[in-house]
Amino acid sequence: MMKEFQWKTILKLSGEGGSITFLGKKNEREHWIYKRNINEIFSLEEMDDHPPNVEYQPSKTIKKLKPTVRKSNEATHWDSARKMIEEYPLEYLKPVHVHPEFAEKVWDIISTKKLPKHRLKLWVKACFPTTTNEIFELFYALTKSKHTVVLTGAGMSVESGIPDFRSPSGWWKNIDPLTVATVEALEENYDLFYEFYSVRINTLKGCEPHEGYRILAKWERSDLIHEVATQNVDGFHFKALSNHVDELHGSILTYRCHQCENEASRDQFLNKESCNFCNGKLRPNVVLFGEALLEKAWNNALNHIQQADLVIVIGTSLQVYPVSQLPKMTNGKTVYINKEVSEFQSLFDVKIEGSARDTLIAVDQLIRS
Template structure:
């Protein structure tokens, strides 16, 4: 991370009238949330198709519930880091108009962000897969059925084989279309269709990521580094 790069990003933020931030797993790993594709990630030991799919929900519900219950319990002690709080502060100060995220952990909201579009849903919201009735997290963890129809409970996340939530997707898409600046943080941009979003703006695009990304050459500015450190450095200049 070079000081010149952070200064350039700070100037872009100050001059932008409509800024969108798009975050991925790398935003949450610094709070202790495992990602999915790194050597230490969730998918190192688990085939996602066996636990995070429509088929698992329907055909192997005990395994499905065990996987998501473990994730929910792990999130109980997780807190937003400084980077999350900086983004929330920028939004409060009118510097950010939309936060679109691939993460399902709710850390942006916990940090104070309001204009959050959860593109892959939320693990903290539990509903019935059959009738859509909302339920308490504890009901899912303890293996209870839906109070209304006795159907299977599940987190409101996008499983393999499901479509993205259209309201969140359309809202994020509209914000990105009119953005002067789109800042992508902590994602390898390998998951379709979210990977297409940065190309849908006529504004400047910036990538902040710990590891090199093969599409980095498409961005106006690329900063290699941890999300928390980069955002802290930029915040001091905004």
């Protein structure tokens, strides 16, 4: 006996005067076929209201409300179904239901339309019901901004396996940074300094940039973001193929002599060798506590932020001066993303408490670039 397949609602739209339903079902070859039903609730049908054998008088013609349903021919490909959907002014119709299996296909259609914000939000909620208001606000701001800057901190790299510093369970809970990540430690307690940074360097060996990093790089290529300023020293933005990156605190991937500033190799530092030129102590090219930020990186980041329509801050507690002041330097919209959001971040326009990676994935789902 041949299996009977049931029609399912792919998309239902409502408007003044009725609804439009697009249906789909799989055939015996597991291929989808589609059709359209139009329910014109307030369709007007002229009815003659005069007795038989009486001369017809047009003035006595009345109009009665009569529901009608019109069906379309069946379509065997999504492209044909899409054309049926796009025949209608979607900007004026309300989505009542979107089948989860077709959410991305429907959203592909809607993302090409220039819908006002309130109607676009209805479609986002219909296609992706778990999308929060905050995620929508970030998505909308990102698509409208002409100049967007992203500022990242340690929380961005936590999901790649890099230990955080300032969370309750971070390294700084057990190690006072003022005793190790300083010029004084480098000069007076080099063994501790070396041990701290060699562990960090070796930790990077088994870590890769997570999907959030790759999304930021993709947004850069799509001209959605124009600058990344980062407090991180792990090089993950570059590794994920972002190009416009300013490393405000330097890089743990390159090395030099602290005394004469000649370049050194990673192996030289990890082998605890001395400088080949002056026998000085080797160090990573990171900014230590008490040292000035890299002037070129700082000035470039500041310039971009002052131009920005949108500044997105991700995974930083903003407790380190002067980077903590950067979000205050913009007149644009500000968004804060972190696993922990406190009253300290109350001045941001949008606050998203949660995973950096998951948040960026959720926003990217709405971006069709």
